[in-house]
Amino acid sequence: MKKVLTGLSCLIMGLSTQAEKPQAILPEKNFDFLANYCLNCHDEEKQEGKVNLEDLDFNITTIEQAEQWQSVLSAINAGDMPPEDKKQPNSHEKADFLESLSDTMVTARKVLSDSGGKITMSRLNKREYKNSIQSLVGVELNDNILPSDDGSTDFDTVGASLFMSGDKFEQYLKLGRKAIDEFYEQRAAQNAKPFVFRIEAEDIGNPKLKQRLKKSDELFKKFEALKKAVDEFAARPENAEAIAKMSQKDKAFLRRYYEKLSYLDGAPHPKDFGFKYSLANAAKFYELAKNDYEYHKHFYNLPHRENGTYLQLNYGVTRLELTPKEMPIGTYKLRVSAGAVEGSPAYRNFLEFGHPGGPIDDRGDFEGFPIKSMQVLGSVTNPKVIETEFEVRPDTQREFAIRERRPTSWHELRKIYHREVKKNGYGHEPATWVDWVEIEGPIAKPQAGKLAKIYDAYRDKEGLSDIQRARYILTEFSKEAFRTNKARPEFIESVMAIYKNRLTMEKDFELAIRTPLSIIVSSPRFIYKNEVGYDKTRQLTNLEVAIRLSYFLWSSPPDQELLNIAQKQQLSNKKVLMQQVERMLKEPKAHRFVAGLTHQWLDMQRLDLFQFSVTDFREFDQNLRKASREEVYQTILHLLRSKDNGQLQNLIKSDFVVVNGMLAAHYGMTGIEGDNFRTVKLSDKSPRGGLLGMAAINAMGSDGMESSPVERGAWVLRYMLNDPPPPAPANVPQLSRLADKKMSKKEKLIAHQEEPQCASCHRKIDPIGYGLENFNAIGQWRTKDKHAISKTNKKGIVDASGAFHKGPAFADFFELRDRIYDKKDDFARGFTEALIEYGLGRPYAFTDEDLAQQILSATKEKDYNMQEFVKALVSSKQFWSK
The missing domain is CATH 1.10.8 (Helicase, Ruva Protein; domain 3)
Structure with missing residues (x-):
């Protein structure tokens, strides 16, 4: 014990001279806790369990020390120490010690992972590789075929985590060839003749509706005949005794009623009416057939069907299918003349464009939906044309369809359909009317990518042989791919040798040159960012900085303007450098920087971790999930481009939002239409404006069914207050143990803090989460919540009050936001x-x-x-x- 005190005293005395050097030091106040409850068994003399805490330094400088302290933390968190037969600390003492040691361990992990400022030579990550191929070849590779990054760090730009393997090189080679092949297909399609494919909605939708109505009518009549026969059988006097024995509950449900009758001799059998069902199942399907018939009859009798059709939404979805006979690869325009049905919910006034066939994903939906979503702006009597563009690639399915926006899971949509049937007898009311749909294309556009420019350049060079043409193309393409002034002569000779060998076999210039081109975009000089390192730190060249800057702000290679400035050695001029930063942030490619940084910085992958309850949150589908994520990106992009209104603290609290029509409808805002995001001014009392009012942030702080004050509070601590709570310890009592208790959510969380190992973290986390309880699981504002109901709060009024641990109190969300703003x-x-x-x-x-x-x-x-x-x-x- 004396040894510990002496070492600690020396350590404290030395702090004044080492204050500038960061250290992971457990505060001295914790010595009393260890002396009172731990050292009587784990000192140098006893060392029970071979654990000696007396020699364990409070200054954590090695991995071994960190592991020992982590073992102490885990044992006390789990309640294993002190043993039950030993003196126990009170809850406050234990919580304070756990909090202090947890915070010290967070610091220790940072100290021990310090790279010392070294930057590891880095390969292109998944995003950078995709964008680099697009910049070079003009081809956008699908994310699902790209090699994963397999990183263990927070950011995919960290070179030390971007591993390479032989398998990855093989993948890059195949991807390079795929991109080159598609480049040539694009060139071949440039001469394709444009066309317009158009359908009149009433010609497609109404005949199908009439056909469905006829089939459902026939089926319903057959079921009616069966039901009549069964009812007549049941009404016969000789069956009265059997029927009398049936309970009222059985009689109340048609299926059970028929099930009982099926045991009686002479009961009608469904097969006599053309069905394969049992009598019990026939009774079940009778109700479905009745609903189906009423549903189609309702739609068939709606007005304005002579020059358009209504899109139906039941637990199967009616869609308008579009199948042009031939579609060369290229860019196409999609136009839809449509109108919203008066009185329909705003969130239903959207269309989805996608593929009707193909595999079913784990949500029970076609993987081909949605390619695009479009807001319906007109009315049934005054439809408006909405337009968007889409790409057709070699592997694109040439079948398309338009349908109403729909919930993520059609299985859950059934529940909503049956709920509507109980209200009106037929199901969903119509929300969208379509006049016509057309596809135009391919739209004439210059072929994108640097390879196309290289090809176009040699067209003006007359008298070149195939060998000369190949050398010119491979030399220029290598220079662009390797992001340097020129490729090494020996490399050019090696790819020329491959070209000559392929030409012997292929007998065609454009076939022979594909292999060496694909090798160039699979080589280490393309896949790796070439910053040659030395034993000592050195200054980068202007060209190296241009490459680093471009991948930082665009996640792609530098453009010609940036390269020209670098080659003139002007980038080291600070004024020129700042001008380039401003220019680059204005470019559309700056969205890649914002998306890449923000998605990882704010841990936004959590937005995709779970599905939202369709019953409670029908509108939170894939479209809104995408739009809510984009709101975060577009807000940050707006701030980065704004000199007057671009303060970082606007992400905490602001008087504006950046939304499109779908987000505006979700937030209950009117007068905002279309798919484009724009800045919208807010009223003084709006809860929007800033990250905490955004749907994406609140959705991440839920489990898809209800809000989670714990997740939200922890998120605020990590990303807004820069005070991350330590990882949750193992073997702590779970909140689910209180699930059966008749308590509000807040009462359960408070009860959870009765355990010291829980209180050490939750007393910092939970109060912040309380302040966000006015937002439901998908970020909509509420004043009541069924999970807030308790003995003293029978109406479930949301209580968003709380207090920061050892800090100020707040009465509601607005005060919480103000207190966080104070910590900007x-x-x-x-x-x-x-x-x-x-x-x-x-x-x-x-x-x-x-x-x-x-x-x-x-x-x-x-x-x-x-x-x-x-x-x-x-x-x-x-x-x-x-």
Whole structure:
């Protein structure tokens, strides 16, 4: 014990001279806890279980020390220590110690993972590879065929986690050939004659509706005849005794009634009426046939069917199918003249465009839906034309369809359909009327990609032989692929040899050159970002910085303007560098930077982890999931491009949102139409404006059925307050143990904190989550919640009050948001750390403390303008160093 005290005293005395050096040190106050409850068994003398805590240093400097302290944390969290027959700490003592040690372990993990500022040579990640191929060849490869990144870090730009294998090289070779082959198909399709394929909705939809009505009418009449025969049989006096023995409950349900009758001799059999069912199943299907008949009859008798048709939505979906005879690859325009039915819910006034056939995914839906979603803006009497573009590629299914926007799972849609049947006798009311649909294309466009420009360039060079043409194309393409001034002569000779060999076999120039072209985009010089390192840190060249900057802000190779500036050695001029940053952020490709950084920084993959209850949240389908994610991206993109209104703290609280028509309908906002995102001013009392009011953030803080104060509170601590809670310990009591208790959600969470190992984390997390309870599982505002009902709150009024652990209280969501806004410096710190890791391609660690502080100081002077964060990083010596 004396040894521990002596070592600790020396450590504390030395802190004054080492304050600038980050360390993972368990505070001295925790020694009393260990002395009172641990060292009597685990000192140097006894060492029960071969554990000696007396020599365990409070300053964690090695992996071994960290593992020992982690064992202490786990044992106390699990309740294994102190043993039941030993002196026990009270709940407050235990919670304080667990909190302190947990926080120290978080710091230890950072210290021990510090890379020392080294940047590992990095290959292109999945996103960068896809964009690089598109830039070079003009072909967009599907995500599902690209090699995974397999990273274990927070960001896919960290080079140390981007592993390479022989299998990946084989995949890259196949992908390179696929891209090159499609490039030539694009060239061949450039001469395709454009066409217009058009259908009149009434010619397609109404005959099918009439046919379905006829079939359902015939089927229903057959069931009616069977039902009549069964009822007549049941009414015969000789069967009265059997019927009298049936309970009232059995008589109340047609299926059970028929099931009983089927045991009586002489009962009608469904096969006599053309059915294969048993009598009991026939009774079940009778109700379905009746509903089906009433449903189709209702739609058949709707007005305005002479010049259009209504899209039906039941647990099977009516769609208008579009199948042009021939569709060369290229870009096509889709136009739909449609109108919304008056009084229909706003969330149903959307169409989906996709493929009607193909495999079924795990949601019970065709994988081909949706390719596009479109908001219906007109009315039945005054339809409006909506237009969008789509791509047809070699492997694109040439069958398309239009249908009403629908819930994610059609299995769950059945429940809603039957609920509607109980109300009106037939099911869903119509929401969308379609006049006509047309497809036009392929639209004439110059072939994209640098390879096309190289091909077009040699057309003007007369008198070239095939060998000369091949050498020119392969030389120029290698230069572009390798992101350098020129390829090495020996490499060009090697791919020329392959070309000559293929030409001997293929006897065709364009077939022979495909293999060497695909090898170029499979070679290490393309797959790896070529920043040659030395034993000591060195400054990057202008060209290397141009490549780093382009992959940072565009996730793709530099364009010609950036290359020209780099080749003139002008990028090292800070004014020129800042001009390029501003230009690049204005380009559409900057969306890749925002999406790549934000998706990982804010842990947005959680948005795809689970399905939302269709019964309770019908509108949260794939379309809204995509739109809600895009709202986050578009808001950050808006801030990055805005000099006057681009402060980072607008992500905490702002007087505007960036939404499209679908998000506006979800939020109950009117007058906002169309698929394009735009900035919309908010009223003073709006809960929107900032991340906490966004559907995506609140949906991630739920389980698809109800909101989770724990998930939401932990998310705020991690990403808005830069104070991440430690990982949940193993073997702690689960909240599910209180599921059967008649308690509100808040009461259950408070009861959960009675366990010290739970309280150490939850007392920081849960109160913040309470403040977000006015948002339901999909981010819609509410004042009541059935999960808030308790003995003292019978109406389920949402109580969003709480208090930060050892901090200020708040009365509602608006005060919570204000208190978080007060901590905007912490938010800026967290964003800075994420930006450094993403931009430099290495895990953020204490080595980067000086850089972080420089960025924060520079941006704070500009009121944390988001563009200034980027400028401060790219102008730093770390960004210019290897």
